[in-house]
Amino acid sequence: MSLLSLPVATLGMPRIGPRRELKLALEGYWAGKISEQQLLEAAAGLRVANWARQNSLGVTIIPSNDFSLYDQILDTSVMVGAIPEAYGWESGPVSLKTYFTMARGSQDKEHDASCAHVHQGLGASAQEMTKWLDTNYHYMVPEFHKGQTFTLSSRKPIEEYDEAKALGYQTRPVLVGPVTFLKLGKAADPAFDPISLLDSLVPVYVEVLQELAKRGAEWVQLDEPYLVLDLDEATRTALQRAYGRLAEEVPGIKVMLATYFGAIGDNLAIALKLPVAGLHVDLVRSPQQLNQIEYGARADLVVSLGVIDGRNVWRSNLSALVERFKPVIAKFGKERVQLAPSCSLLHVPIDLELETELDSDVKRWLAFSVQKIQELATLAKALAGDGNVIVALSESDLAARARQASPKIHDTAVAQRTATIDEAMRRRNSAFATRAEVQRKRFGLPLFPTTTIGSFPQTSEIRNARAEHAKGKLTKAKYEQFLKEETASAVLWQEDIGLDVLVHGEFERNDMVQYFAEQLSGFAFTKHGWVQSYGSRYVRPPILFGDVSRPKPMTIEWWRYAQSLTRKPMKAMLTGPVTILTWSFVRDDIPRSETCRQIALAIRDEVADLEKAGATMIQIDEAALREGLPLRRSDWRSYLDWAVESFRLCSSGVADATQIHTHMCYSEFNAIIDAIAAMDADVISIETSRSKMELLDAFTAFKYPNDIGPGVYDIHSPRVPEASEIGDLIALARQRLSDSQLWINPDCGLKTRKWTEVRPALVNMVAAARELRKTS
Ligand code: GLN
Ligand code: ZN
Numbered sequence: 001m002s003l004l005s006l007p008v009a010t011l012g013m014p015r016i017g018p019r020r021e022l023k024l025a026l027e028g029y030w031a032g033k034i035s036e037q038q039l040l041e042a043a044a045g046l047r048v049a050n051w052a053r054q055n056s057l058g059v060t061i062i063p064s065n066d067f068s069l070y071d072q073i074l075d076t077s078v079m080v081g082a083i084p085e086a087y088g089w090e091s092g093p094v095s096l097k098t099y100f101t102m103a104r105g106s107q108d109k110e111h112d113a114s115c116a117h118v119h120q121g122l123g124a125s126a127q128e129m130t131k132w133l134d135t136n137y138h139y140m141v142p143e144f145h146k147g148q149t150f151t152l153s154s155r156k157p158i159e160e161y162d163e164a165k166a167l168g169y170q171t172r173p174v175l176v177g178p179v180t181f182l183k184l185g186k187a188a189d190p191a192f193d194p195i196s197l198l199d200s201l202v203p204v205y206v207e208v209l210q211e212l213a214k215r216g217a218e219w220v221q222l223d224e225p226y227l228v229l230d231l232d233e234a235t236r237t238a239l240q241r242a243y244g245r246l247a248e249e250v251p252g253i254k255v256m257l258a259t260y261f262g263a264i265g266d267n268l269a270i271a272l273k274l275p276v277a278g279l280h281v282d283l284v285r286s287p288q289q290l291n292q293i294e295y296g297a298r299a300d301l302v303v304s305l306g307v308i309d310g311r312n313v314w315r316s317n318l319s320a321l322v323e324r325f326k327p328v329i330a331k332f333g334k335e336r337v338q339l340a341p342s343c344s345l346l347h348v349p350i351d352l353e354l355e356t357e358l359d360s361d362v363k364r365w366l367a368f369s370v371q372k373i374q375e376l377a378t379l380a381k382a383l384a385g386d387g388n389v390i391v392a393l394s395e396s397d398l399a400a401r402a403r404q405a406s407p408k409i410h411d412t413a414v415a416q417r418t419a420t421i422d423e424a425m426r427r428r429n430s431a432f433a434t435r436a437e438v439q440r441k442r443f444g445l446p447l448f449p450t451t452t453i454g455s456f457p458q459t460s461e462i463r464n465a466r467a468e469h470a471k472g473k474l475t476k477a478k479y480e481q482f483l484k485e486e487t488a489s490a491v492l493w494q495e496d497i498g499l500d501v502l503v504h505g506e507f508e509r510n511d512m513v514q515y516f517a518e519q520l521s522g523f524a525f526t527k528h529g530w531v532q533s534y535g536s537r538y539v540r541p542p543i544l545f546g547d548v549s550r551p552k553p554m555t556i557e558w559w560r561y562a563q564s565l566t567r568k569p570m571k572a573m574l575t576g577p578v579t580i581l582t583w584s585f586v587r588d589d590i591p592r593s594e595t596c597r598q599i600a601l602a603i604r605d606e607v608a609d610l611e612k613a614g615a616t617m618i619q620i621d622e623a624a625l626r627e628g629l630p631l632r633r634s635d636w637r638s639y640l641d642w643a644v645e646s647f648r649l650c651s652s653g654v655a656d657a658t659q660i661h662t663h664m665c666y667s668e669f670n671a672i673i674d675a676i677a678a679m680d681a682d683v684i685s686i687e688t689s690r691s692k693m694e695l696l697d698a699f700t701a702f703k704y705p706n707d708i709g710p711g712v713y714d715i716h717s718p719r720v721p722e723a724s725e726i727g728d729l730i731a732l733a734r735q736r737l738s739d740s741q742l743w744i745n746p747d748c749g750l751k752t753r754k755w756t757e758v759r760p761a762l763v764n765m766v767a768a769a770r771e772l773r774k775t776s
Contacts, residue, residue, distance in 0.1 A: 004385055006338070007380070008058055008059050008061065008376045008380045009340040010059050010062070010376075011066075011174070011258060012344025012346055014345055014350050014532065015346070016532050016538055017046050018351050020538060022042070022046060022069075022536070023538060025039050025042035026535070026536045039096075046067065047164075048167065051064075051164055051171070057370065058376075061172050061338060063221060064160045064164045064173045065161065070099070071140050072176060073139035073140055073141075076142070076175070076181050079152065079153060081094075081153035082148070082185070086124050087124055088124075089153075091151070094153050101124055104535070105124060106124045106125075126140070127141055127142075133225055133261050134261060134628075134630070136533055136539065137531075137534065142184060144192070145187055145188060145189070145192065148200065150203070150204045151204065155211075157173050157175060158208065172217070172219040173212055174344075175208065175220060175221070177224035177257070179198070179239050180223060180224045182194040183235065195238050196234075198238045202242050205246060209249075209250040210250050210252075218253065219278070222258065227257075228264055228265070228267075229262075229632065230633055239270060239274065243255070254276075254277035255277055256276070256277065256280055256304060257276045257279050258343075259279070260342055260343035260344075262282060262286055262631050263282075263286035268293070272297055272301070276301075277300075277301070279297070280304035282306045282343060284306060294331060294332070303336060303337055303338070304337075304338040305325065305338065306340050306341060307340070307341075307376075308341045308372050308376055309372075309588070310345055310347060310348065313349070313366050313367065313368060313585045314366065317396060319393050319396065322379065322382045326383065329384075348368055348531065349530060351371075354528040355526050356527075359524060361406060362524045362543070368529065408545070408546050409587075411522075411547035414598055418594070425604075426645060426649050429655070430656045432680065432705055433705070435682060436682070438656045439659050439682065442616065443616070443659070446769075446773055447740070447773050448742055448743070450744045450766050451571065451743060452749075452762070453503075453619075453663050454503050454571075454573045454663070455505060455750055455751035456503075456751070457751060457758060458752070459754075462486060483508050491505070491562055491565045495568060497762060498766045499568075499766060500569075502568050503571050503573060504558055504561075504562030504570060512575045513542065513583040514542060516574075517584060520550055520602055521547075522545060522547055523548075526543065541584050542585070544581075544595060548601075548602055549598070549601075550603075553606060555574065556610060556613050559610060569616050572610045572615040572619065573621070574606060574621070576662070577647070578624060579623050579625065581595060581624075582624035593642035597645075597646055600650040601649065604649060604653050607650060607651060607654060611658050615658070616657070616659065617661060618658065618659070619661035620662050621664075622663070622664055623663070625643055625664060626666055626669075628643065636671075640675040644675050647662070648679065662679060662681040662683075663686070664684065665686075665748050667686040667696075673704070685743065686708070687748060688733075689713060689746075689747050693710060696708075696737060697736060707743055708737060708741055709742070709744065712729045712746070712765060713746040713747060713762075715752070723765075727768040730769075744765060746762075
């Protein structure tokens with residue numbers, strides 16, 4: 001490192017490869033097209049490329065063990081031997097086969113992101129998957145039980161350290177910290193707190209750290225993002241015990257304790273007392289925490305300043321950062337600071353330079369991993385007093401100013417419109433009881449009306465046709481004709497089997513967010529901006545860069561066509577504002593709540609147009625409303641307020657007789673049931689089939705008044721439920737809700753299922769409802 005620079009760290013790099021090389025290798029291996037050896041070589045190639053890239057871009061603290069074939073939490077479970085019996089492992093190194101069975105199940109079946117650990121009669125199922133804190137990255141949930149013991153069962157961190165060292169890189173290995181690892185896990189017995197296993201777990205970490213120290217590692221990075229959450233006393237004690245013991249038993253290695261995704265807040269006193277050599281803090285999500293650290297930190301604590309946003313794609317204003325951090329560096333001293341992104345760069349795309357078709361203005365405002373590292377390197381020099389970075393600083397300045405002033409971002413019509421939002425726009429004309437009466441007369445639906453959530457199977461024919469159309473090989477006319485035929489046959493089939501409320505099937509949609517984002521102003525799309533969602537599944541989130549508006553109707557024609565085929569109600573299908581917001585990279589120059597309001601107005605217009613076109617039922621999906629909840633409970637209220645407000649804003653402009661539906665892909669509503677009720681949808685469908693309807697208790701306790709469709713068919717499994725099983729589930733729902741409130745529907749959309757599964761399952765669902773009507 002030159003004297004005129006500060007240390008630069010990355011905390012972790014995207015592992016998928018700039019051209020999705022990892023996906024290609026993994027899927028080739030799973031399909032038996034390449035050998036284990038070839039897979040491992042491809043993976044090693046990606047690691048080497050990452051180290052070389054970081055080195056050449058000026059990173060001085062290069063991570064190792066940030067790579068993973070599937071997921072770093074799964075790697076940790078394997079490292080410590082936390083492998084459930086079902087996977088047949090007893091001791092010794094864990095084979096790749098066992099590893100991938102834990103990740104994907106032994107049937108190699110497609111794994112849905114929200115899928116849990118239940119696959120009757122289908123071999124070992126995969127471990128459960130859930131979201132990594134408030135990101136869209138999914139990890140494999142570790143499983144713990146009372147009396148569990150741990151042994152070192154994978155030498156991955158050590159091997160990857162050696163591998164880098166052989167190439168001449170002294171790396172800082174990354175491990176998920178023991179406390180976060182235990183807290184991320186689950187136990188079959190809900191009364192059992194995995195944190196009680198800490199004393200058996202820590203010795204494995206001691207062993208790994210000792211090995212690393214022996215081989216020459218000076219630092220390790222232990223990720224403890226749990227430090228930014230609300231912690232109970234047991235967890236706080238656990239932190240002190242774990243880090244006390246590591247310091248005692250492995251004095252030869254320095255620990256960089258990494259926190260991210262928020263403020264350490266009320267856990268700071270504890271964090272600062274831990275015997276670690278360094279603390280990484282997220283100064284993007286929580287700039288103000290630096291003050292407290294300045295005053296509270298030990299004089300020799302190294303502070304890793306997370307100054308560049310690792311969760312979003314915007315270019316930084318480097319001059320502003322230089323000004324902000326100059327006094328900080330002066331205060332701490334150069335030897336006590338490191339510069340870093342706020343968190344691992346896993347959550348942003350790799351290289352902006354690959355985007356050749358992006359609008360050149362928008363491109364100038366962005367930074368992906370590579371560009372973020374360049375920013376850090378520039379900043380490190382500028383803060384150390386190197387005058388050679390003036391050009392880079394002024395470029396960054398100019399870009400920031402251009403973005404601020406760009407007419408592409410600011411739309412006065414949108415500003416004027418949001419300024420006129422008033423209470424009346426967020427309220428239906430009448431209360432639910434009145435609307436329900438009007439709607440009951442209008443629709444004349446039977447008791448226990450049956451419907452589905454929106455999508456029908458996205459078959460390979462449909463995906464192929466879409467790809468051919470995108471490549472220009474299938475004309476628009478032919479593509480649309482094909483989609484119309486698919487829609488028509490789905491509609492007629494629904495009518496045939498006797499569903500009461502029909503859907504058009506969503507065949508024309510690539511994705512429930514992208515489909516809308518592509519038609520709204522204010523969004524840009526990348527060609528290569530992939531981010532890992534889980535395993536070999538990557539997503540390319542839309543980039544929301546400007547004020548959002550709707551140039552023209554988005555769904556009317558498809559709805560009209562579908563409704564023309566039937567006299568039954570054709571439920572129109574929209575994605576809600578919170579979901580569009582949550583699954584996009586969003587602006588950092590205005591509050592999320594403001595962007596959400598803009599999207600809500602655009603959706604409100606679509607709702608109005610649908611109503612005008614004759615739609616009588618409109619569903620607005622808010623699949624991401626609950627996942628958008630902030631990490632700290634104290635922040636929930638304000639989030640829920642604007643999230644609910646946005647939903648009401650987009651859904652309240654209709655007549656009493658128009659029925660608003662919403663759908664959410666989960667059912668744990670205990671803590672937020674009042675917000676769900678405040679959304680005031682006429683009908684809400686939720687996921688309940690796997691919880692034996694127990695999760696409906698929250699609705700019962702709240703005396704939830706509106707209609708509910710608790711899912712009675714688990715769409716995450718290929719299994720076809722019998723009518724009697726569905727009947728049993730409905731019976732359980734009837735113990736909790738009144739008959740007049742109940743709708744009968746699957747847990748979620750059917751796009752990931754096959755028609756051979758969907759057809760008999762829905763026939764059985766209709767049969768179950770009919771059977772019930774006879775006796776009620
Ligand atoms: N209407 C969407 C569908 O049926 C809803 C999906 C979701 O909420 N995840 O696919
Ligand atoms: Zn769903």
